[in-house]
Amino acid sequence: MSFEPKLQAFNSSVNAVTLGTGDKAITIGGQNVMPFYTFDNAVENTQKIGLEILDDENAVENAKKAESMQGVDFVCLHLESADPNGADTSVEDCVALAKAVSEATSLPLVIMGCKAVEKDAEIFNKISEALEGKNILVLSAREENYKQVGAGAGLAYGQKVGAESAVDINLAKQLNTMLSQLGVDDKSIVMNAGSAAAGYGYEYVASTLDRIRAAALQQGDAQLAMPIITPVSTESWAVKESLMPEEEMPEWGSLDERIIEMEITTAAAALTGGSDAVIMRHPEAIKTIAAMIAALN
């Protein structure tokens, strides 16, 4: 008896969602196979990489550079300083920065908030208004503010809405359902199903991604068929391996190398699990992950 591979393309597929406009617009999702299983069926849209840009004085400059950086498909402006418990940057300043960043690059733009739900809703909606027609993604609507974000960014200004749940598949489905019930088109929703650095509870992320994909493809669950975006750098740069200076931990070697490898390991795992887009920070790590995606497609 000789070997006959049993291929496994599903009847259902992940929703395809387009971000940005013009030549540089990207589309994520659309496949009906597990991640990187191109032998089961051809995959049209490969996974995409976003460069995380912090909201400091170099933000606009960095956005300009992003365009020529190897492997970068989109830009993610992280408005960390908007946090009311931190620098509390005003909504107006956030909008101004988002506009400046948007003007500095033709790449699709993702806006990442500061996790303070009320402030985020306000920022997302004001930026969505200011950048109407740019087809941006706001990251993200959560259980506490999905109504405002869905109605504003999603319905009033026609942008793409991220739906964020912290590694909880039931909540992920519920949030998608509620956004749909608000009237947000299924094809305008991208999930952020949670994130963790390799070694730091990543098993929960791995299983959540596996289960989401299984639900979308095997069970044809339309409420979990949205493509997935995973912020990698925010987690991978925050663990001990990426923080501890070499002087304090000589046996661990170069800090820069550790930052790169932690980001690569985490991003590769997220893509293997089902992320259709990852957000990263280190140019070398981005270049590597781009090479990985190319090699596997």
Add this chain to the structure above:
Amino acid sequence: MAVKGLDIFKLSPKTNCKECGCPTCMAFCMKVAQGALQIEQCPHMSDEAKALLSDATAPAMKTIKIGAGDAELTLGGETVLYRHEKTFVSKNVFAVPVCTSMEDADVDAKLESIKKIDYERIGEREYIESVFVHGEGDKLVELAKKAAALGRAVIIETADVDAAKAAVEAIKETKPVLVGATKDNYAAMNEIATAAGIALGVCGDSIEDIYDTIKALEDAGNKNLIINVTGADIKETLKNAVLCRRGAIKDGDKSLGYPSLVKLPKFAKGDLHLQTAFASLFTLKYGSIIVMENMTMAEALPLYGLRQNIYTDPQKPMKVEPGIYPLNGAGPDDPILLTVDFALTYFLVTGEIERSKVPVNVLITDASGMSVLTAWAAGKFSSSTVKKTFDDFDVANKINNRTLIIPGKVAVMKGEIADKLPDWNVVVGTREAVEIVKYFKDGEHIKAAEAAAAQKADAPKAEAKVVDENAPLDFDKIAASIPEIKVVDMGVQYKTRNVESKKFVTIGERIHCISPTIKAAMDNMDPEPILKRAAEQIAAGATYLDVNIGPAESNGPELMTWAVKLLQENFNNVPLALDTANKKAIEAGIKVYNRENGKPIVNSADAGSRIDNINLAAANDAICIALCSADGIAKDNEERMAHCHKMLDLGMSLGMDSDDLWFDPLFLVVKGMQDKQMDVLNAIKMFADEGLKSTGGLSNNSNGAPKEVRPIMDSALVAMAMMQGLTSAIVNPCDKRLMETIKSCDIFKNNELYSDSYLDM
């Protein structure tokens, strides 16, 4: 693939001779199919039937051992494609290569570099487990010997049969793997591997090619194989790895069910970053041995961390070793911060403490890997366990500072811990890890410790309570110490019950110290709130009432005695389940318990650290709820049944009636463990098939669901569970829909005669 009882029956003797202990061959075959009995227990069974069974029960993927002694590694044996389905069992191993074309000095340097990666992470040694020796000619022997001297499992890869033979011969005691069997040389390679009793790695130009070679080797009787899935490029390699694993597990093709070998150096071509990305991919997707060009700490840290995450059992959280962990250069003069051994809690807490830069000694206590609140509720994190940790690790002598910071979530334990550790200034820390930096920055712990010390100085020096845990209880003294019980008319009375009745037993769960009202009532032995809750539940039709007094470490016996007398004297000896981790409290409660309406229930024992509650129940002629778990939730019904039988054995050996052990399969939360609920229901069926009684905290299933949905979920589940044979449940009797469902099921099960108004009974 499961084999059906009927298929075995067809091949059985059908003589019903009963030698196996079963009344009929049919019964025996059914039990064999379930795995409850071994086919060998029938002396007359045909070889055909035995073969059928051994074929059907052989695992989809074989477990292969490589290396010897300390260097022995276990590969394969996987049963699922995704870890959430059950668990991954044999973690992938990493190997670093040396080649016959390398200069001697380079070989030595490489072997030396392998030794450099060796550290511990959450109780696991992280190192390069294997050396991959490849090449040809005479030099291979020398290389194999050098590699073997490192004390790691050696993998020899060569296409050169003579070199293979010599190299294997030279180090066969270390049980290396021989990789290199192809369609052309497999017979010779097979001979070498079989003679040495080692695993053989199969190679080929394509997966089809490899498959043919595997078949040929299997025909020759060799099933100790490893598949080299490395293809022409990374894409083909992933394809091969997936097709093998999927073919074995999903499609049941056992010729694909062997561990895999993935060689990355070929694809990374010196780009070590890209190599890491690929290593991450194959850690998740079905690599068993991953060969890396080299491995630095920068690569090892995230990759081993990822591997550790992926290979944890989803039902058994990662645990850190209990003990003292000095952070930020802490020494004996720095304070102690106490938390549990759940790895995620540990990482969050230590991460924040490191950010704070404040020197602190983190003290990890054994809480079976549960989070703070879960462990507290399960009695695994109490002042006694804390005291034990202090004793076990000799904390008082190792640390001079006397500040002990406890998690904010268990602020309630402060008093009890202070009683048990009178020399320490116990202060309440933050509820969440993220608040730690601010807490230390503001010096909250110092202020609180000073306040605690001042308070102690003011208070008259309390006699250190010497509690002898083993001293027999003085029941008269306990009885004398509790408030007098007054009988109050609560407008409802418990109806005398026929203890022989087959009707479903509901155990009302509403008298629970987690409720603030009840907690306050228990603290003050204030009867009213407790009587009110009891009356509601009795009116709603509860058969038993559960009385959960919490750990009640300081006054358990008194509190339980009071509660039992209070409830039974007020409500016609309502039967009770005594629910606490405090054994003395249960003993005292049973002493004053009236059995008119049913034996007392001890809630609960498990197959792990709480197994001796079965002894307690046996000694007091009580019923015992037996949780089919040890540390964490059982991962499958095999494990559930193993726990069940362990407790059943113990109970029977102590002279208990099997009817007095009520097995609890542990209902799971649908929001989170939906895919395992059918296992729980099937476990109930297994208990029922063995004639055992069962119970469980049914409403756990709908935890976290919206209020209006919960009664529907609970009712549907109880109906399904009663169909499977559930005989009792711990419920909220005030849930009308649930209680009506139970009554209806009792009608269908013919436990109660129907009348139009059966719901009002």
